[in-house]
Amino acid sequence: MTNYYEILEVSQDATKEEIKSAFRKKARTLHPDVNKAPDAEEKFKELGKAYETLMDDNKRATYDRYGEDGLKNAGFDTNGPFAGGFGDLNDIFNSFFGGFGGFGFGGGADPNAPQRGDDLRYDVEIDFKEAIFGTKKEIKFNHLEICPECNGTGAEKGTKPITCPTCHGTGQIQKVTRTPLGAISQITICPDCHGTGQKIGTPCKNCKGYGKIEKEKKIEIKIPAGVDNLSKIRVSGEGDAGSNGGPAGDLFVVLHVKASDYFKRDGIDVYTKIDISPAQAVLGDEIEIETLDGIKAIKIQPGVQSGNTVKIKGAGVPIISRPSQRGDHVIIVNVVIPTQPTEEEKQLYKKLYELKSGKKAQEPSLLHKVKGVFQ
Ligand SMILES: [Zn+2]
Numbered sequence: 001m002t003n004y005y006e007i008l009e010v011s012q013d014a015t016k017e018e019i020k021s022a023f024r025k026k027a028r029t030l031h032p033d034v035n036k037a038p039d040a041e042e043k044f045k046e047l048g049k050a051y052e053t054l055m056d057d058n059k060r061a062t063y064d065r066y067g068e069d070g071l072k073n074a075g076f077d078t079n080g081p082f083a084g085g086f087g088d089l090n091d092i093f094n095s096f097f098g099g100f101g102g103f104g105f106g107g108g109a110d111p112n113a114p115q116r117g118d119d120l121r122y123d124v125e126i127d128f129k130e131a132i133f134g135t136k137k138e139i140k141f142n143h144l145e146i147c148p149e150c151n152g153t154g155a156e157k158g159t160k161p162i163t164c165p166t167c168h169g170t171g172q173i174q175k176v177t178r179t180p181l182g183a184i185s186q187i188t189i190c191p192d193c194h195g196t197g198q199k200i201g202t203p204c205k206n207c208k209g210y211g212k213i214e215k216e217k218k219i220e221i222k223i224p225a226g227v228d229n230l231s232k233i234r235v236s237g238e239g240d241a242g243s244n245g246g247p248a249g250d251l252f253v254v255l256h257v258k259a260s261d262y263f264k265r266d267g268i269d270v271y272t273k274i275d276i277s278p279a280q281a282v283l284g285d286e287i288e289i290e291t292l293d294g295i296k297a298i299k300i301q302p303g304v305q306s307g308n309t310v311k312i313k314g315a316g317v318p319i320i321s322r323p324s325q326r327g328d329h330v331i332i333v334n335v336v337i338p339t340q341p342t343e344e345e346k347q348l349y350k351k352l353y354e355l356k357s358g359k360k361a362q363e364p365s366l367l368h369k370v371k372g373v374f375q
C-alpha cells in the first residue's frame with residue numbers, strides 16, 4: 001500500500017501550499033532527467049499521482065476515507081497525471097520550474113532524422129458556377145526546394161560539414177542554472193549547430209548554407225465539380241521540401257467561392273425564388289426560369305401558396321464523389337400582392353370582391369371601419 005502523504009513527506013492535514021512545496025522539492029531530485037537511478041521514473045510517477053490526488057479536494061477526501069482503492073471505485077483515474085507518458089510529466093515539471101527549453105527527454109526530435117517539409121496553403125477565388133461544374137486553374141506560388149547545387153547539405157560543392165566545435169559533435173550542451181530552488185543542471189540543444197553536431201565549413205553559395213531555396217512554381221490544378229466554399233484541394237508533395245531526406249509537405253489549395261446574386265446553395269441543392277401574381281397563383285402557370293443548365297420551363301400548380309416550392313430534380317450541384325448524381329434545384333414561390341394595381345385591375349379585383357362577399361366593394365378609407373373582416 002502506498003501512502004500519498006508519506007511519498008510527499010507531509011502530514012495528513014498539510015495545506016495545498018505545503019503539498020505544492022513538498023512536491024517541488026521531491027520532483028527536483030526525482031526528475032528522471034536529473035536522477036539516473038533505475039527506479040527514478042517509477043518514483044517520479046508515484047510522486048505525481050500523490051500530488052495530483054492531494055491537490056484535488058474531492059480526490060483527497062475520497063482517498064482519506066477509503067484509500068487508493070476508494071479512488072478507483074469512485075471512478076477516479078488512479079494512473080496519475082502521467083498516464084499519457086513523458087509528455088505530461090514534462091509539462092507538470094515545467095509548470096513548476098518555469099519551463100526549461102529542451103529538457104532533453106520526452107522524445108525530443110532528433111535534428112538529424114528525416115523531417116517532412118511544411119504544408120503550404122494557397123487561397124484561390126472561383127466563380128459560383130465554376131464550383132458547381134468544376135474548372136481548371138493555373139496557380140503560381142513559392143515553395144522551398146532542395147538546393148540543386150549542394151543537394152540540400154548546405155555545404156559548398158567539394159566541401160564537407162565539420163564537427164561542431166561548441167558541442168564536439170554531441171548536439172547538446174550542459175548548463176547549470178541557478179534558481180530560487182537551487183542549482184539545476186539542464187541539457188539544452190547546442191545553439192551553435194542546433195543539435196545536429198555538425199557545422200558547415202563553407203556554406204553553399206546558392207542557398208547560403210540553408211540547403212533549400214525558395215522557388216516560384218506554376219501548376220495547373222483541377223477543381224472537381226461540386227466543390228464548396230472553403231473546400232481544400234491537396235496537391236501532394238508541392239509543399240516545402242523536407243530535411244535530411246524527408247518527404248516534401250503538401251500544398252493545400254483553399255477555394256473561396258463567390259456568391260451568386262440569384263442562386264443560393266445549400267450542400268448539393270440550389271435555391272432560387274420566383275415572384276408570381278395572385279392570378280398566376282390561382283390559375284397556375286408555366287414559367288421559364290434560369291437554372292444552372294440554362295433556361296428551363298417549370299409548372300406552377302393552380303392554388304400554389306407563398307412559400308410553396310417547385311423542385312427540378314437533378315438540376316442541383318453534382319456530388320463530388322459521384323459527379324453523375326446531382327442535387328435538386330428548389331424554386332421557392334412568392335405570391336406578390338400588387339400595391340399599385342392599374343384601374344383595370346382594380347375593377348377586376350372589385351368584381352372578385354363582390355362575388356365573394358356578396359356586397360359592394362368600398363373605398364379603402366372606409367374599409368378599415370368594417371370590423372372583423374379586414375383584420
Ligand atoms: Zn546549396
Ligand SMILES: [Zn+2]
Pocket residue numbers: 164165166167168169170171172190191192193194195196197198
Ligand atoms: Zn553543436
